[in-house]
Amino acid sequence: MTAAGAFALVSVPLRLYLGGVFVVAGYAKILEPFDFALSVATYQILPLSLINLFAILLPWLELFTGAFLIVGLLTKENAFLISVMMVMFTVALGIALGKGLQINCGCFASGEAAAEISYRTLLRDLVWLAMGLFVWKYDDGRFGVDRFLGRHRHA
């Protein structure tokens, strides 16, 4: 097996894990849109006019990119989008931590059930970002729907 083939193999469990994380995160936010909007507001980054729009749109993007990543449909595109979102989340967390805000993450649940942000949350997001970038770069579509759509790229 070539190095590229080995990397593609390694990317499969990462893809499934990361996809699962995003499906769970998106689903939890879709169930409680008002609570998620409040979570977004507590970061004090977005202007008031964009908070609700963000709270309406982001959960579905998380859900679909996560689900597509799990089944291996448009894998690279979804891994790219997830990486972009992870950059966004990491920057937001960094800003909130830098401001010394003691707020809930709002990552998987909102309100009282959510965990408070910390540098561990930031580290976790960086690990997930690294996973997303790895899948984006190395997944070649051989283990997923992409293979049946002729989008499989042999190394």
Add this chain to the structure above:
Amino acid sequence: MKSFLFRSLGIVGFSFVVAFAVNATRTTPLAWAADSDYEIYDDCDETTETAEPIAIAEVLEHPDYYLLVDAREPDAFAAGSAAGAVNLPYDPLFSVGQEEIDELRSQAGDRGLVIIGDPETAKLLADDLFSQGMTFVNYLEEGDEWTKLVVKETE
């Protein structure tokens, strides 16, 4: 690369269409833009200082040094209180108003305040007054031992 970006944008667009459609069908859809600020509560460092307790022996030894302030309700005060005490019924849910503080200042003159009444309420009132700039304010460290002071029937 261009097709990669188009496909990525397609996923984003598809997610957004679903997001808007689902939001529109909710019984209470989230408005695209919030019309009023979100109420954000952030834990902040404790800055309010608290009043100190004072021994009843000190009050008995120097009665002219102190103005006793009874924090109980008017009917309890009317039923009997310490000699020379004034009544300032206190509800811990509301801070003492500036008008009442000014009146207390004028009544106390150069005397310090000693809050009596229900021990818990007395301490809260003392803390409230202290945090509003009345530095010479204490509460009895013996709690309800103030009843040992000369009790008289008030008019």
